[in-house]
Amino acid sequence: MPSIRASLAPTTATAAVAERPALAGALALLVHLVFLGLMVFALRWQTTPSPVVAELWEALPGPESVPPPPEARPAPEPPRPVPPPAAPQSPPPPRAKPAPEPVAKQPPPPAARPDIALEKKAAEKRMAEDRRRSETEAQRQRESAEAARREEDARREAEAAKAVDQARQREAEAARLAQEAEQQRQRELQRQQQVSQQARAAALDIYRSQIMRAVRARLVEPPGIQGNPQAEVKVLQLPSGEVVQAKVTRPSGIPAYDEAVERAVLAASPLPLPADRSLFARDLTIAFRLRE
Numbered sequence: 001m002p003s004i005r006a007s008l009a010p011t012t013a014t015a016a017v018a019e020r021p022a023l024a025g026a027l028a029l030l031v032h033l034v035f036l037g038l039m040v041f042a043l044r045w046q047t048t049p050s051p052v053v054a055e056l057w058e059a060l061p062g063p064e065s066v067p068p069p070p071e072a073r074p075a076p077e078p079p080r081p082v083p084p085p086a087a088p089q090s091p092p093p094p095r096a097k098p099a100p101e102p103v104a105k106q107p108p109p110p111a112a113r114p115d116i117a118l119e120k121k122a123a124e125k126r127m128a129e130d131r132r133r134s135e136t137e138a139q140r141q142r143e144s145a146e147a148a149r150r151e152e153d154a155r156r157e158a159e160a161a162k163a164v165d166q167a168r169q170r171e172a173e174a175a176r177l178a179q180e181a182e183q184q185r186q187r188e189l190q191r192q193q194q195v196s197q198q199a200r201a202a203a204l205d206i207y208r209s210q211i212m213r214a215v216r217a218r219l220v221e222p223p224g225i226q227g228n229p230q231a232e233v234k235v236l237q238l239p240s241g242e243v244v245q246a247k248v249t250r251p252s253g254i255p256a257y258d259e260a261v262e263r264a265v266l267a268a269s270p271l272p273l274p275a276d277r278s279l280f281a282r283d284l285t286i287a288f289r290l291r292e
Contacts (some may be wrong), residue, residue: 170190200279207274211235221290222256228291231258233265233277235284241270249285261288 158193236245246265248258265286274280 010044016177056073058221069251076145081255118184124223133170140171200276203274203276206288207272207279210272211268211284212288214272215261215264215286216292217289220260222254222260225254225257225290228289229254229257230287230289231261232287235286237271237282239280239282241273243271250287257290 230249231252232250234249235243236248237243243266246262248262251258
């Protein structure tokens with residue numbers, strides 16, 4: 001038995017040691033729950049309003065009544081003598097109805113006081129003056145506006161007339177310049193024509209001189225001719241210068257000289273051509289003098 005107890009004692013102590021942490025945890029949890037409940041209770045107690053008790057009174061209590069003093073009664077008056085009964089009186093006669101009162105006329109209005117009348121006249125006078133002043137000012141403004149309008153119309157008319165005059169002047173200047181340009185063009189054209197004519201005449205003279213030299217080179221002067229006879233020959237030629245016909249149209253008066261000129265023109269075929277082909281003419285009249 002002692003051995004058994006000795007072996008059981010350590011086991012019991014070990015179990016007690018093993019159960020202590022669980023017991024401590026349970027106690028701690030219990031303490032926390034109690035503390036939490038106390039906090040909740042305290043909060044609810046603080047937030048819960050305390051009940052208010054009111055007493056209802058039917059009437060306010062008054063001060064303690066004090067018995068009034070005894071009233072003093074006046075002494076009784078002696079009895080008065082009773083007068084004898086009066087004799088019966090006859091009823092009064094009926095009264096006549098009163099006549100209707102005439103309607104009272106309305107009294108005339110009281111005359112205005114002199115100061116009020118003067119003030120009224122002064123006010124009317126001021127109003128009349130203000131109205132006349134306003135009409136005068138309006139009339140002045142109308143006249144001023146009318147004068148300004150007339151001045152503006154006159155200015156516009158003057159500007160329009162000035163613009164018309166300027167336009168006319170510009171047209172006249174343009175016409176003058178155009179006329180001068182046309183005159184200058186005509187003068188230039190005339191000058192060019194003159195130059196062209198002069199050049200053409202000079203070229204034509206050169207062309208005729210070439211033909212005359214070619215014909216004179218083939219001319220055989222007849223013997224016994226006196227003076228310096230002249231014969232005009234009409235030549236008909238082809239564009240190549242070949243002479244088709246040569247005929248004296250104005251004889252010199254010496255038949256031998258005229259025949260000699262015709263023979264010389266035919267012998268000079270083809271005649272020289274001008275440098276300007278516009279100078280070429282199929283019909284050509286040439287005046288030949290024997291001695292140049």
